[in-house]
Amino acid sequence: MNETQLGxxxxxxxxxxxxxxxxxxxxxxxxxxxxGTQGLDADSATLIERRKRVLxxxxxxxxxxxxxxxRGQGAHLFDAQGNDYLDCYNNVACVGHVxxxxxxxxxxxxxxxxxxxxxxxxEVLDYAERLLGxxxxxxxxxxxxxxxSESNDLALRMARAYTGNRGVVVTSNAYHGITDxxxxxxxxFGTGIPLASFLATVEVADVLKNPGPDAEEILLxxxxxxxxxxxxxxxxxxxxxxxQIFSSDGVLPGAPGWVGRVAQAAHEAGGLLxxxxxxxxxxxxxxxxxxxxxxxxxxxxxTMGKPMGxxxxxxxxxxxxxxxxxxxxxxxxxxxxxxxxxxxxxxSAVLDEIEQRELLRHAETIGDRIAGELESLLGDTxxxxxxxxxxxxxxxxxxxxxxxxxxxxxxxxxxVDELRTRKVLIxxxxxxxxxxxxxxxxxxxxxxxxxxxxxMQQVKSVGLLR
Amino acid sequence: MNETQLGxxxxxxxxxxxxxxxxxxxxxxxxxxxxGTQGLDADSATLIERRKRVLxxxxxxxxxxxxxxxRGQGAHLFDAQGNDYLDCYNNVACVGHVxxxxxxxxxxxxxxxxxxxxxxxxEVLDYAERLLGxxxxxxxxxxxxxxxSESNDLALRMARAYTGNRGVVVTSNAYHGITDxxxxxxxxFGTGIPLASFLATVEVADVLKNPGPDAEEILLxxxxxxxxxxxxxxxxxxxxxxxQIFSSDGVLPGAPGWVGRVAQAAHEAGGLLxxxxxxxxxxxxxxxxxxxxxxxxxxxxxTMGKPMGxxxxxxxxxxxxxxxxxxxxxxxxxxxxxxxxxxxxxxSAVLDEIEQRELLRHAETIGDRIAGELESLLGDTxxxxxxxxxxxxxxxxxxxxxxxxxxxxxxxxxxVDELRTRKVLIxxxxxxxxxxxxxxxxxxxxxxxxxxxxxMQQVKSVGLLR
Numbered sequence: 009m010n011e012t013q014l015g016x017x018x019x020x021x022x023x024x025x026x027x028x029x030x031x032x033x034x035x036x037x038x039x040x041x042x043x044g045t046q047g048l049d050a051d052s053a054t055l056i057e058r059r060k061r062v063l064x065x066x067x068x069x070x071x072x073x074x075x076x077x078x079r080g081q082g083a084h085l086f087d088a089q090g091n092d093y094l095d096c097y098n099n100v101a102c103v104g105h106v107x108x109x110x111x112x113x114x115x116x117x118x119x120x121x122x123x124x125x126x127x128x129x130x131e132v133l134d135y136a137e138r139l140l141g142x143x144x145x146x147x148x149x150x151x152x153x154x155x156x157s158e159s160n161d162l163a164l165r166m167a168r169a170y171t172g173n174r175g176v177v178v179t180s181n182a183y184h185g186i187t188d189x190x191x192x193x194x195x196x197f198g199t200g201i202p203l204a205s206f207l208a209t210v211e212v213a214d215v216l217k218n219p220g221p222d223a224e225e226i227l228l229x230x231x232x233x234x235x236x237x238x239x240x241x242x243x244x245x246x247x248x249x250x251x252q253i254f255s256s257d258g259v260l261p262g263a264p265g266w267v268g269r270v271a272q273a274a275h276e277a278g279g280l281l282x283x284x285x286x287x288x289x290x291x292x293x294x295x296x297x298x299x300x301x302x303x304x305x306x307x308x309x310x311t312m313g314k315p316m317g318x319x320x321x322x323x324x325x326x327x328x329x330x331x332x333x334x335x336x337x338x339x340x341x342x343x344x345x346x347x348x349x350x351x352x353x354x355x356s357a358v359l360d361e362i363e364q365r366e367l368l369r370h371a372e373t374i375g376d377r378i379a380g381e382l383e384s385l386l387g388d389t390x391x392x393x394x395x396x397x398x399x400x401x402x403x404x405x406x407x408x409x410x411x412x413x414x415x416x417x418x419x420x421x422x423x424v425d426e427l428r429t430r431k432v433l434i435x436x437x438x439x440x441x442x443x444x445x446x447x448x449x450x451x452x453x454x455x456x457x458x459x460x461x462x463x464m465q466q467v468k469s470v471g472l473l474r
Numbered sequence: 475m476n477e478t479q480l481g482x483x484x485x486x487x488x489x490x491x492x493x494x495x496x497x498x499x500x501x502x503x504x505x506x507x508x509x510g511t512q513g514l515d516a517d518s519a520t521l522i523e524r525r526k527r528v529l530x531x532x533x534x535x536x537x538x539x540x541x542x543x544x545r546g547q548g549a550h551l552f553d554a555q556g557n558d559y560l561d562c563y564n565n566v567a568c569v570g571h572v573x574x575x576x577x578x579x580x581x582x583x584x585x586x587x588x589x590x591x592x593x594x595x596x597e598v599l600d601y602a603e604r605l606l607g608x609x610x611x612x613x614x615x616x617x618x619x620x621x622x623s624e625s626n627d628l629a630l631r632m633a634r635a636y637t638g639n640r641g642v643v644v645t646s647n648a649y650h651g652i653t654d655x656x657x658x659x660x661x662x663f664g665t666g667i668p669l670a671s672f673l674a675t676v677e678v679a680d681v682l683k684n685p686g687p688d689a690e691e692i693l694l695x696x697x698x699x700x701x702x703x704x705x706x707x708x709x710x711x712x713x714x715x716x717x718q719i720f721s722s723d724g725v726l727p728g729a730p731g732w733v734g735r736v737a738q739a740a741h742e743a744g745g746l747l748x749x750x751x752x753x754x755x756x757x758x759x760x761x762x763x764x765x766x767x768x769x770x771x772x773x774x775x776x777t778m779g780k781p782m783g784x785x786x787x788x789x790x791x792x793x794x795x796x797x798x799x800x801x802x803x804x805x806x807x808x809x810x811x812x813x814x815x816x817x818x819x820x821x822s823a824v825l826d827e828i829e830q831r832e833l834l835r836h837a838e839t840i841g842d843r844i845a846g847e848l849e850s851l852l853g854d855t856x857x858x859x860x861x862x863x864x865x866x867x868x869x870x871x872x873x874x875x876x877x878x879x880x881x882x883x884x885x886x887x888x889x890v891d892e893l894r895t896r897k898v899l900i901x902x903x904x905x906x907x908x909x910x911x912x913x914x915x916x917x918x919x920x921x922x923x924x925x926x927x928x929x930m931q932q933v934k935s936v937g938l939l940r
Contacts, residue, residue, distance in 0.1 A: 062602040076594040080587040111584035118577035121546040122785035128542040136528040154620035188655035200804035319588035321787040321811035338666035345787035
């Protein structure tokens with residue numbers, strides 16, 4: 009097996025961009041538009057037809073029985089019929105759906121002003137200072153964006169300007185966003201649009217799912233091999249960009265520390281570590297506010313998005329001063345909506361909630377409880393391939409029920425669907441979509457955990473895990 | 475003079491990305507951080523020091539005496555001392571700063587839900603159908619983003635997948651955004667980071683500032699030459715991407731129609747027309763809701779951002795069905811915040827306001843009035859180089875006072891500063907920053923116009939235009 013790989017070789021000439029019709033990778037748990045709406049209730053069928061007419065089929069829709077969301081509250085979503093779904097999937101609403109404190113902050117700011125950072129403003133400075141207080145002193149500057157995609161795009165531009173190199177290293181099923189640049193280094197999209205020629209990928213899932221005593225050395229060796237590949241190809245290393253919980257690779261928190269070793273090796277190879285905290289940031293992993301801190305990694309640039317504004321679009325890139333200074337010598341960066349006062353007030357209200365409700369500690373406590381009880385419930389069940397978690401981000405592997413223990417994406421999907429029927433929302437992850445992904449709002453209560461565990465017990469008892 | 479040009483030749487090898495220390499182009503009207511804060515009031519000095527410490531100098535700040543904005547209302551911004559500035563610059567707050575209808579829509583939605591389009595939702599469909607109602611029938615699909623940059627980035631990815639080509643044509647001082655891809659085709663940043671090798675640029679300002687009877691033929695010839703260049707270089711033409719009022723090239727509405735000819739030529743060359751409506755869209759030009767309609771152009775993809783949500787981050791890409799279908803064969807596009815219900819409700823409230831307050835007609839009426847009275851006021855003044863406008867987007871050239879009529883960026887900046895002293899906010903535009911740019915909120919009233927015209931009268935009388 010080839011653990012490291014350069015990007016699509018067919019894309020090595022810059023003018024060769026004929027896309028291939030095959031190679032697109034489907035999202036796990038997506039509605040199959042080609043099957044039509046037969047068997048769905050009239051409300052869903054109507055909405056899907058309307059959707060196809062105006063949005064087409066480009067954007068994925070969850071579930072073969074999609075959910076019509078009209079209301080939210082805490083870790084709960086409600087459909088048009090008033091059904092109460094337990095949300096064990098959405099990290100954007102980290103401090104809860106329809107959070108009153110966030111709403112009040114947004115509504116208040118909309119009585120004041122909502123322009124941009126070409127004027128002096130209190131809101132962006134207040135939040136920037138507060139956010140940087142969550143970082144080590146070396147990470148002392150921030151630029152604001154509107155999304156995790158814009159953040160990763162900017163981070164890579166900065167890394168290239170600073171290092172003078174072009175090569176990028178990611179994991180083999182990484183997802184880092186949807187701009188042209190970050191999509192071209194996101195193998196989880198498949199190769200319907202070719203991956204970048206300057207990309208090297210590293211397999212980490214095999215090791216992190218079954219780590220032996222030499223796991224860290226094996227992973228380090230693979231990253232070093234990827235760095236050499238990029239040097240040999242003439243690109244050099246601008247950055248290794250790593251989701252700090254490796255969500256799309258199968259939710260792989262791993263033993264704390266190994267990413268720190270990779271950062272060192274990246275620095276020796278002339279590149280930077282960009283910590284993608286879109287998934288792992290803002291208290292999600294329980295033991296540290298950021299995933300890179302959990303890994304004791306010397307990150308040079310840190311990117312964030314999804315949970316930052318609890319749904320109000322906002323993102324950020326935090327970086328060491330010399331990196332920003334170098335970039336500022338080359339170009340300017342003004343993001344019209346980036347750092348706008350409404351997004352800043354929403355983001356500040358999110359920090360209020362995380363602090364006042366002690367959600368960092370809570371994520372650890374309740375994450376440990378759920379993961380522990382799921383392990384007890386399923387530990388000797390055929391089809392249960394193991395569980396991993398850091399804080400309130402849990403991955404649970406589903407394998408074939410024979411003794412070979414192979415990944416079983418079909419069984420995984422059946423469990424996702426069975427839980428949906430029982431009004432519990434999760435999804436699947438990993439290169440083969442055989443890992444159940446549980447990533448609820450941080451305000452997930454003990455009663456919510458009881459309901460989740462009860463639903464998993466029922467899934468077990470109906471024979472999907474037995 | 476070379477009217478068409480291929481992108482930076484030093485970037486033709488994909489692995490040559492060493493950035494140059496020179497070549498960065500400064501934004502007009504930017505605060506000079508290197509000069510420090512001496513001479514500024516204590517409040518401004520403190521805010522600038524705080525800003526440098528956390529945001530660095532990457533993002534531009536307006537004016538050598540920056541303004542500390544704390545409140546807005548209609549076309550007015552207020553600083554911390556309560557000074558009332560007439561906003562003749564900001565198009566984001568198109569239906570007015572602190573618009574109550576937008577605020578109520580946002581606050582209401584935040585009591586309901588704010589998830590994403592992987593669930594069925596009413597808000598995104600309601601808005602999508604409404605937005606598409608403003609387009610010709612061929613432009614019948616939409617994808618939502620968070621900014622104009624994300625919109626242009628997605629539009630180019632779509633054009634490449636659809637045409638199989640890679641080359642892009644823009645105007646010679648174009649600005650299309652800040653992702654890696656769109657920044658690489660935005661010559662207005664300069665060449666501190668090299669422009670894309672697959673870019674061809676076309677000069678339009680010289681012709682559109684002084685159009686003769688053969689203006690349309692000259693422009694068409696230049697675009698056709700650019701298409702040939704890209705074919706000869708092996709890239710082919712994926713798209714010509716044009717801001718429909720050519721704001722950064724100096725505010726160049728031009729005689730309606732010429733862009734339509736360019737679209738035809740682009741189609742014949744195998745490429746698409748992408749109409750960038752971030753500046754010209756949403757009733758700005760007065761005579762049509764979109765700039766490409768004013769030019770009677772067969773646009774294939776239309777991008778939007780800034781004014782769409784009156785400050786709540788949101789953007790969109792509208793396209794012909796076959797383009798989206800081809801892209802969907804190659805990849806998927808899911809934008810977490812794109813089309814979120816809060817942004818959709820804000821955007822819908824913007825359309826309510828534009829419709830109910832008849833802002834399309836108003837933009838035309840008041841734009842004509844202001845442009846006409848400015849022309850009367852300044853028509854025979856040395857230093858006045860001419861005025862152009864479409865609706866409420868006005869460009870006014872400042873030239874040397876001798877009879878050579880050369881662009882005079884220093885005099886332009888002095889006028890911008892003099893107006894700022896008189897609490898009227900505008901800025902400068904164009905490759906040589908010698909065009910005054912007036913682009914106020916669409917709710918600009920007759921009283922606001924009186925105040926602007928009075929301030930210009932004063933600027934004339936103090937001798938800056940005489």
